[in-house]
Amino acid sequence: MQELTNDDIRALAKAANLNIDDPELTDVNYSLNAMLEAMDAIDVPGVNAVEPLAVITSNTEASQ
Amino acid sequence: MTSQDLAFMSATELGAAFRDRQASPVEAVEAYLERIERLNPSLNAYITVLADEAMESARQAEVEIAAGNHKSALHGVPVGVKDQIYTKGIRTSDASKIRSDFVPDQDATVVANLKRAGAVIIGKLNMTEFAMGDPITSAFGVTRNPWDTTRSPGTSSTGSGAATAAFMCATSLGEDTGGSVRGPAANCGLVGLRPSWGRVSRFGVDGASWSLDTIGPISRTVEDCAVTIGAIAGHDPNDPYTWDTPVPDYRAALTGDVRGLKIGVVRELTGPDAPGLDAQTRQAILDAMQKLAELGAEVEEVTIPMAAHAGVACRVISSVERVSLNPSWIRERPEDFHHNTRVAFMTGELIPAQTYYKAQKLRTLIRSQTLEALERYDVLAMPTGSGPAAVMDLRPGIGSKEQAASALKDGSYRGFFSMVSGPALSICCGFTSDGDGALPLAMQLAGRPFDEATVLRVAHAYAQATPWHLRHPPV
Numbered sequence: 001m002q003e004l005t006n007d008d009i010r011a012l013a014k015a016a017n018l019n020i021d022d023p024e025l026t027d028v029n030y031s032l033n034a035m036l037e038a039m040d041a042i043d044v045p046g047v048n049a050v051e052p053l054a055v056i057t058s059n060t061e062a063s064q
Numbered sequence: 065m066t067s068q069d070l071a072f073m074s075a076t077e078l079g080a081a082f083r084d085r086q087a088s089p090v091e092a093v094e095a096y097l098e099r100i101e102r103l104n105p106s107l108n109a110y111i112t113v114l115a116d117e118a119m120e121s122a123r124q125a126e127v128e129i130a131a132g133n134h135k136s137a138l139h140g141v142p143v144g145v146k147d148q149i150y151t152k153g154i155r156t157s158d159a160s161k162i163r164s165d166f167v168p169d170q171d172a173t174v175v176a177n178l179k180r181a182g183a184v185i186i187g188k189l190n191m192t193e194f195a196m197g198d199p200i201t202s203a204f205g206v207t208r209n210p211w212d213t214t215r216s217p218g219t220s221s222t223g224s225g226a227a228t229a230a231f232m233c234a235t236s237l238g239e240d241t242g243g244s245v246r247g248p249a250a251n252c253g254l255v256g257l258r259p260s261w262g263r264v265s266r267f268g269v270d271g272a273s274w275s276l277d278t279i280g281p282i283s284r285t286v287e288d289c290a291v292t293i294g295a296i297a298g299h300d301p302n303d304p305y306t307w308d309t310p311v312p313d314y315r316a317a318l319t320g321d322v323r324g325l326k327i328g329v330v331r332e333l334t335g336p337d338a339p340g341l342d343a344q345t346r347q348a349i350l351d352a353m354q355k356l357a358e359l360g361a362e363v364e365e366v367t368i369p370m371a372a373h374a375g376v377a378c379r380v381i382s383s384v385e386r387v388s389l390n391p392s393w394i395r396e397r398p399e400d401f402h403h404n405t406r407v408a409f410m411t412g413e414l415i416p417a418q419t420y421y422k423a424q425k426l427r428t429l430i431r432s433q434t435l436e437a438l439e440r441y442d443v444l445a446m447p448t449g450s451g452p453a454a455v456m457d458l459r460p461g462i463g464s465k466e467q468a469a470s471a472l473k474d475g476s477y478r479g480f481f482s483m484v485s486g487p488a489l490s491i492c493c494g495f496t497s498d499g500d501g502a503l504p505l506a507m508q509l510a511g512r513p514f515d516e517a518t519v520l521r522v523a524h525a526y527a528q529a530t531p532w533h534l535r536h537p538p539v
Contacts, residue, residue: 012414018395020410027407027462032414034468037382038376041418044429052424054275054381055261056431056485056513057305 001040003033067095068535072536075141075234075288076315082129082140089122089140089184092234092507096142100232103539109206109227111147112155112188114260118142121184128182137291137315139182144233146221147188148195149279150268151175158270159202161400162393172268173303174237174279174296181295186233189223192416193405195244195272196220196386201402210252210537211503215453218248220272224282225252230539234508235283235292241272242378243448243478245280246490250448250506253492253535255289255523256282258260261485262307264293265300273385276378276482284323285533286491286524290314292502293516309514317517323360325522327509328441328507331354332371333480339372339473348494348505349447352526359525366437366444370430374483375475377430380423383412405455430483435512438486443522444510448490452503481508487516491523492532500538 004012005019006025009032013020065081070092073081081087097115104110125140140382150168152175157163175185193201199222200206209215210230217226221238225248238245240258249256257280264279271277281292294315299308311479332338334349338430357363387394387409394401394409401409437444462468481488488510495502509526511519527533 009414013148014408016413018410018413019398023403024407024410027403027413028410028467030462031407031411032220034465035376035380035411035415036419038469038472039380039422040427042373042376042422044370044373044426047425049421049430050425050428052421053428053431055305056425057262057307 001037004029067098070095071099074285075283076137076291078234079137079139079141082125085133086373089125090119091244092140093118093122093142093184096233098504100187103230103232107210107226107230107539108205108206109190109203109207109221109223109230109232110187111157111159111190114154114185114187118184118186123177123532125182125184135182136295138178141183141234142186143178143183143402144187144189144224144227145175145185146191146224146238148191148270148524149175149237151188155186156188156270157204158194159204160193161203161437161501162397164203168268170268173265173300175268177296183295189227189236191222192220193402194386195239195241196408197404199456200460203402206456206458207385209453210539211253212453212501214455215293216251216456218251218453220244221248221282224252228252228282228284229253229537235281235288236270237279237296238282239269239272240278240280240482241276241382242475242482245282246448246478246488247491250504251453251531253504254282254284254310255286255489255491256280257289257293257471257489257516258481258487259293259297259516260487262305263516264297265303265306266277267300267302271389273382275385276382286520286527287318288314290466290520302489307514314517314520317521319521319529320525322356322525325360325442326440327353327356327522328364328437328444330364330371330444330446331365331367331479332369333446339476340450340470341447344496345451345505349445349507352493352507353445355529356526359529366441368433368437370426370433371480372476374430374470374480375427377423377426378479378482379472379475379526380415380420383408384415385419387412398524407462427483430480431485434484438512442511444516446508447477448506448508450474452496452505481510486513487511487519489519489523491527494532495535
């Protein structure tokens, strides 16, 4: 995937009504790009078809 | 019995001594307050010390026990509570400037349960700001590791680890999202239990991540851990996700017998490809497995390929969920956050929805593979982290993208069972070979959802057969 630039991040932040000043911008860039690249690199067969289940509840167990 | 004798006793030993009128809760509180006064200036484990309240509770416990009304193994026992957990009439700050004046008008359910058990709340413990990031983010200053004050006490329940290890309370509560109970337990040579999600109420706890947060004990012994989790666990109508199932007598599970139990050692987090795993930690895990095999457990290697992806998926989920709880703070009061927390909140705001959704799908796969393995094994074993407590970098900032990526991989050790929703316990399994500067090493034992009893049973048998819990930090 293509790395997000500082300008990209500023644009994303604007869309989220968030003001990111320069002292934070570099670190948000490091943090966000590291996360997105790591997630993008995970290529597990069949993952798109998975129905996500955030937590196990007592109802979940009862229905299994 | 001297003041030091009292402070150095385990929580269960103290409780038994109170019950048998061999020791006084008032004297125990005095002993801990003396240590807090002496050590807190250097360790900074407590944000708020409840000296008057604790003395009053101890006097009340003494009267109750003398009258034959002994409530539980924790009656009269001083407990420290992470400053993310509400205490009625007492500031609950999240170690933040934003919440520095917040005084709850009710107790969290776990605090109410501790009080019902007769425990004495001795103070509110330091943590990382909003349970995120490094020890440097606390608005109340950095907490230090009693084993080496230059090193991290583990995050985010920094004070719970430091205070318990330094004998500044008998046992403590932390909160674990991606490892915040197990990390401090590991770095400080303690026993920390992340319970199953739904086993302990989160009512009255400032959330970090709704689908990951759990409240658990950090204790000096497995027995203390069992007694503490027993006191706080159970269904709570105020937390709809708690299960309405009976709380077992966890202490009764501590039989010392592991014969016939099957333990799977997770290859992805223990083998040669485990992310950043240092040689001493790996060897300590292998030695621990050998010891458990000698005790009669069947130990085998098991492969759970999805475990290696747990760190980043867990971080994505927790980052998004953390920010969603109070989205106005980062927009209206950004200057009131520590730089690193500000960066974490801003990053969480910008993670695309499809990335978060993929992380939830990965969680389902991680849980599925793990529960399948737990049909064949009673307990899974792995390191709690890639190595012993690291030297703290007191400078704000992320450093580089590579450092951020490395932290995500390291997060797999504890993020793994945060994603599974089952119980995971960290216990000391050795020390580095640094002589006087030796640091604790730690392993995790994890089990089926709601089977804390088996995890505690294995940990207890291991502790009984090894000397690690007998060492004290040099404070």
